[in-house]
Amino acid sequence: MLPSNFTQAYTAFVGLQQDVEAATLPTLWTIQYSFYIAVVLGGVGHFLRSALQRRHAPPGPPRLPFLGNALQVPRQFQFIQFNEWSKKYGPIFSLDVPGKHIVVLSTFKVAADILDRHSNIYNGRPRFIMSNEILSGGYFFPLVGDKDVWRRFRRAAHEGFSARAVEKYQSILSEAASLAMLRNVRHPGGWEHNLEAFAASSIFSSVYGWPALEPGSPHIQRIKSMVSRITSVGTPGASLVDFFPVMKHLPTWMAKWKREGLAWHEAESEVFKKFNADVAERMAAGEEKICFAAELMETQVKHGFSEKGSAWFSAVMVAGGADTTAAAVVSFILAMIHWPEIMHKAQAELDVVVGKERAPRFRDKENLPYIRAIIRETLRWRPPGPLAAPHTATEDSWYEGYFIPKGTVVLGNVWAMNRDPSIYPDYDVFRPERFLDASEKTEIAPPHTHQMGHATYGFGRRTCVGMHFADQALFIAIATMLWAFDIQPPVDERGAVIMPSKDELVDSGLVVQPPPFDCRLVTRFPDVEAVLEAAVARD
Numbered sequence: 001m002l003p004s005n006f007t008q009a010y011t012a013f014v015g016l017q018q019d020v021e022a023a024t025l026p027t028l029w030t031i032q033y034s035f036y037i038a039v040v041l042g043g044v045g046h047f048l049r050s051a052l053q054r055r056h057a058p059p060g061p062p063r064l065p066f067l068g069n070a071l072q073v074p075r076q077f078q079f080i081q082f083n084e085w086s087k088k089y090g091p092i093f094s095l096d097v098p099g100k101h102i103v104v105l106s107t108f109k110v111a112a113d114i115l116d117r118h119s120n121i122y123n124g125r126p127r128f129i130m131s132n133e134i135l136s137g138g139y140f141f142p143l144v145g146d147k148d149v150w151r152r153f154r155r156a157a158h159e160g161f162s163a164r165a166v167e168k169y170q171s172i173l174s175e176a177a178s179l180a181m182l183r184n185v186r187h188p189g190g191w192e193h194n195l196e197a198f199a200a201s202s203i204f205s206s207v208y209g210w211p212a213l214e215p216g217s218p219h220i221q222r223i224k225s226m227v228s229r230i231t232s233v234g235t236p237g238a239s240l241v242d243f244f245p246v247m248k249h250l251p252t253w254m255a256k257w258k259r260e261g262l263a264w265h266e267a268e269s270e271v272f273k274k275f276n277a278d279v280a281e282r283m284a285a286g287e288e289k290i291c292f293a294a295e296l297m298e299t300q301v302k303h304g305f306s307e308k309g310s311a312w313f314s315a316v317m318v319a320g321g322a323d324t325t326a327a328a329v330v331s332f333i334l335a336m337i338h339w340p341e342i343m344h345k346a347q348a349e350l351d352v353v354v355g356k357e358r359a360p361r362f363r364d365k366e367n368l369p370y371i372r373a374i375i376r377e378t379l380r381w382r383p384p385g386p387l388a389a390p391h392t393a394t395e396d397s398w399y400e401g402y403f404i405p406k407g408t409v410v411l412g413n414v415w416a417m418n419r420d421p422s423i424y425p426d427y428d429v430f431r432p433e434r435f436l437d438a439s440e441k442t443e444i445a446p447p448h449t450h451q452m453g454h455a456t457y458g459f460g461r462r463t464c465v466g467m468h469f470a471d472q473a474l475f476i477a478i479a480t481m482l483w484a485f486d487i488q489p490p491v492d493e494r495g496a497v498i499m500p501s502k503d504e505l506v507d508s509g510l511v512v513q514p515p516p517f518d519c520r521l522v523t524r525f526p527d528v529e530a531v532l533e534a535a536v537a538r539d
């Protein structure tokens with residue numbers, strides 16, 4: 001009976017009629033036997049691959065039947081548990097959760113060997129049905145798995161955000177930094193909002209050419225809520241459809257989650273299209289201000305983007321840049337409170353190179369090696385994304401005797417790499433000198449770190465496409481902040497110092513950063529306010 005069942009299944013599958021003419025039977029039998037052979041070979045292949053995977057998988061914590069390691073992987077702060085496991089199982093270990101084989105990399109070297117040197121087969125992303133395909137219509141660039149679509153995003157992003165291209169945003173960043181510090185002089189209690197507005201405003205202005213945004217602006221809130229919605233449904237276990245992909249095909253009348261998700265996507269698309277329409281209007285009126293969205297509108301046909309695709313692209317660039325940069329600035333402030341001697345050393349450098357008559361500018365960067373080392377150390381010490389983003393293997397491969405099958409999710413544990421005790425024995429100490437040679441003029445970095453000394457911008461071909469913009473933003477914010485203020489811990493009503501914890505972290509889904517804390521910003525000299533005012537007016 002088996003053959004007839006198979007034939008029926010096959011004929012139904014390829015759309016053949018059941019009542020085939022007798023004359024076609026020989027052909028049908030050939031098809032039928034080829035089909036059996038394919039199924040048997042497929043089954044044997046699958047069995048062999050599974051055996052290979054079991055036998056040659058990197059070591060890892062013991063698995064339970066069916067559930068694998070699902071109950072051992074925490075929902076938050078996974079990088080900390082993964083770091084512990086790496087101490088026991090080594091720099092490459094594996095985990096199994098239902099439907100997914102995961103490999104975690106914990107040293108710069110294994111990450112460079114696998115994700116950088118073989119980046120052509122490790123540049124995929126796992127499928128994010130709810131967050132990317134439904135809520136974002138397939139346009140959430142960092143989550144896009146389709147190679148062709150991703151390549152188009154990447155090429156277009158590179159045109160606007162390469163090391164060279166981002167220089168055109170320097171005046172926007174300088175103005176935003178001076179404005180944020182001016183707000184800090186006038187409203188020091190709101191420093192965290194002022195710096196959040198700096199990060200969001202500078203990327204908004206670079207993408208849409210808008211004037212600076214106020215702290216708490218509805219635009220900042222909108223992008224934050226977009227990111228938080230997309231990341232919350234994308235976390236493992238949050239959306240059933242990511243476990244059972246077939247559910248994506250349910251009709252909307254049967255699936256409220258899908259109906260609501262698609263409606264949300266349409267509403268967001270309208271907003272993002274309006275942002276772009278506003279840019280188009282200003283361009284038509286002859287405004288010359290350079291912005292990414294304007295350039296993209298001119299090149300969108302070449303890159304193969306629809307109107308909606310290009311509207312989402314611009315908004316996603318804003319989303320990728322705002323919270324990450326703000327989180328790094330907050331960690332820098334915390335470090336300055338805990339290591340004031342570093343702050344004073346940086347201020348001495350600024351006083352020599354910049355002086356007190358003007359605020360720092362980009363052209364000073366070359367002569368401020370200590371400030372540059374502080375930026376690296378901030379990103380090493382408290383990476384805003386301690387697990388970077390998941391990559392997937394798009395082909396089977398081997399690494400040092402371990403088999404990594406196609407479809408494996410590969411995670412680079414940035415946290416473990418940046419705190420590798422064999423490279424940084426004092427990894428918990430904030431010490432920018434580790435990135436300078438004996439003369440303290442030239443930057444140095446350990447091997448396999450792209451000369452950066454950290455892996456905070458990720459790996460291989462999926463390395464953060466906004467990293468040059470972020471580095472510029474961090475430079476001008478940190479230099480202007482240190483030039484203008486002594487950053488001090490708060491004191492209680494009796495004058496006793498309240499030291500904020502340097503070890504606590506909060507995980508917002510997109511970024512990991514210190515929980516909110518107070519600090520005192522004391523202007524370093526009487527003219528700070530006047531100089532910042534002049535800088536804002538000039539830029």
Ligand code: HEM
Pocket residue numbers: 141142143154157161203316317318320321322324325328383384385388389390391456457458459460461462463464465466467469470
């Ligand atoms: C301190 C600030 C930032 C940090 C720490 C950071 C970190 C990261 C990381 C870890 C990744 C994933 C890399 C990987 O998959 O291996 C990433 C991807 C990405 N970042 Fe950033 N980022 C920052 C700023 C920015 C900025 C300013 C922008 C936009 C201008 C941006 C846009 C993106 C985009 C679009 C991707 C996806 C790239 C792709 O999938 O090919 N990021 N970032």
